[in-house]
Amino acid sequence: MVDLRFLCDQARLGERAGLSQRRGIYLALREAIADGRLPAGSVLPATRSLACELSVARNSLIYAYEQLAAEGYVQATRQGTVVRAWARASLAQASAGGSKAGQETPSHGQTSRRAGAWQRFRSPDDDLKPFMPGVPAMDALPLQAWRKAMDRAARCLRGSDLGYRDARGEPELRQAIATYVQASRGVRCHADQVVVTQGTQDSLNLCAQLLADVGDLAWIEHPGYGGARVALSLAGLQLQPITVDAEGMAVPPAWWNERPPRLIYLTPSHQYPLGSVLTWPRRMSLIDGAWRCGAWILEDDYDSEFRHDGPPLAAMQGLVDDAPVVYLGTFSKSLFPALRLGYMVLPQGLMDRLAPSINALVRGGRPQSQLALAEFINEGAFTRHLRRMRRLYWERQQALREAWRVHWPWPSALLGGECGMHLTVAGCPLSDQVLADEALKQGLSPRPLSAYSTGGVEGFEGLVLGYANVPAEDMARYVAHLARVTSGLLRASSTEKTAHHWPADQRSRPS
């Protein structure tokens, strides 16, 4: 029999700390077992005699013993309630065997190599600093209209609507998206082909897992969108960067044979970040090539709503019937990022095959946001907002171009800008990474173009400047500030680079 008089004191301490007597006794016993004061094999006294000895309620002891038994600390046997042992045997073996022998504190806590490959620590505050690409005009959101739509959606929902929902999204939203992309983007689809996602990153993760296996090859744009590289490589795919020129991704013809892709990731309407539009001949070649080698094209149409030079360009998905294209859209740019809603449009045949897998992988939900968005689109508020933003972004882009002309003294070319929310500066008078780091410290968030490269910085240094969230009247001030930061760095280093790692053919593009 073991000495359990400590129980009394601990139980009283526990009572003073607001615990019940039985809870205090249970915790004290558990601690004693865990730290070895009650070693394995000890027999606990019978509750009746112990209750007498300690002057505690027997029920408290019974509770404590039962709780300990439920958690497997003790076991009721014929000998009484016995403290259990935990098997160190297996661990001794593990420690003796293999390379880990003798390690007292093993190098625990490994993370995966694939996670380690992607290190982007950025606070959301940085997103709101001027020039962060991909952030819409946060000062011009249609908050009132959106809240009204959310309120109306809340009133429509009953408790039974709050279980797991269709993993492909609410039917109302799928229909609204289908109608919208048909009308505005020339996408050929009906509602059943639409899958609502949490945004493009989610869409890309799903596509990578649903459409390709570990080791398969994915063609990506170089330079290109980092989020696509993350999703595809996390899913275990091999990445094949393909250089982008003024007509978009320039596929070396032989690669269709030599390195046939399983997936092709593209931003055809407005290449991210260089801004080129994938030309019709290249679109047709890619579609036909994908068809022949059984590949899928992922068409990321992230910001084509905001075309400044005319109506939006038609999507690749709608160029031919039943194109091997998964069309990806998002409301992060057209409404606001925190909404976390995007969508994919799959070819009908693909949807038929994938629906069961999507149900296995994805848990559907968030009917309030989805129904609100459906209403927001259906009653025209979405289109009105896009129209306002198109004008606003055009003004802001013009302001950026003018400010750049006036306040940026170094040679550079502004690429892109036919649509969207950013301009890309080709060329940088010093390391674009160094400049971006220092700018961030001083309150500006331009992104270094080299960060969009897959194989290092070769050929592409510059700055990607988001203008959508910068008021036109502030633009000159911020560009002048960026120029001062640059001058400061150049003076500090006194080693202005002469080569800017920018290929000649890119420099000649119109700014």
Next chain:
Amino acid sequence: MVDLRFLCDQARLGERAGLSQRRGIYLALREAIADGRLPAGSVLPATRSLACELSVARNSLIYAYEQLAAEGYVQATRQGTVVRAWARASLAQASAGGSKAGQETPSHGQTSRRAGAWQRFRSPDDDLKPFMPGVPAMDALPLQAWRKAMDRAARCLRGSDLGYRDARGEPELRQAIATYVQASRGVRCHADQVVVTQGTQDSLNLCAQLLADVGDLAWIEHPGYGGARVALSLAGLQLQPITVDAEGMAVPPAWWNERPPRLIYLTPSHQYPLGSVLTWPRRMSLIDGAWRCGAWILEDDYDSEFRHDGPPLAAMQGLVDDAPVVYLGTFSKSLFPALRLGYMVLPQGLMDRLAPSINALVRGGRPQSQLALAEFINEGAFTRHLRRMRRLYWERQQALREAWRVHWPWPSALLGGECGMHLTVAGCPLSDQVLADEALKQGLSPRPLSAYSTGGVEGFEGLVLGYANVPAEDMARYVAHLARVTSGLLRASSTEKTAHHWPADQRSRPS
């Protein structure tokens, strides 16, 4: 020069359909190029002469030519505006080379093998049928309180709060979760260790990608939760099923050496689906073993809030300091599934290393729901709801046990039930899959126990019965209905199985 007189007719047709003249001309030209009526190399007439000839506004033609040039259909050259060719050369090569030669309609549209391995097509309607496991009481949600919290959160948010958010979640919610799991589950943590996710499926996907690489070994429970198998195998991990007995996962000691895991997926508080509690000796062995071989334990604590036999059991995460455990919780069971909010608690050292990767993989957002949930927890509504549900689920479980005793004539044992929202029936008088399929047709959603197996059905046939969403007063009616379905199937087959594929040691467990 080509004959473009068809343009006139088409433009007029377009006008009748509500298009502008310029848009009609553009579309007609694009179509003619796409279908080959304007073959590659054709030179389009100068806009001035063509405008005259067709009696259309020259500006419309200029618009159309520019739009076509922007999309790369035509090119301005010294010879004039020329229709571009798209390179079939690459495709001819692709078609000639390799195994795809001669295939006119290639077997396009492959999906991934990994996606094909998971086929669960279930409509959300099925979830609301009686006996679906994992669905909380949808008739007892705290809708009013939740809506108030959502409204208050909406009023707090300004436009600038709707950009990309911290990928780990809103600070207020992370703090509320940390406080809650410390107090109620004995988890040792502070707010900085918490990552808010879209639910357990999302948490599992992240853990699989962040903590393990393709080909690494993951130990899982057999039988066990299908969602974990999906997430781990989609991430490219090898699965090692380990059989569960009355004390939880029973690891063969030699396996620590022979098949050392990188991840160990566990439901220690209430094994899903068998209901056993992982005993303290096994918990300690697993923690120590994981430590020594550098593995991470994923502790899925999906429904331990609802413990019926006493206060919730302490989480494995809090058993020792800095345990190699990632603790996973969800609000899908404790509130409602459509909320899509869950969380992970990482060891501090792991969080320090993973934060940048989480920022690269995850886009943060949904501040309204997160702030509403934080308030819901902080002001006590969450605990009040859990208390009500604990009572309700206890009543419903008792009603199920009683109904089963009265209305189910075949030999069976009810496993689990110390906490949670389901009971597991060991044994089934016919194929559990056949029974579940027929029951679903007749309006009931019990899940076949064999569906929880990894390596086929050996050893485990039975039914998993969710009772949380079935009113106590309806229980007898539904069990009787299920019994009638079973009788009907047995009569139809006239071949009642004598062996139920249930091992003897499981039968002896208390029901």
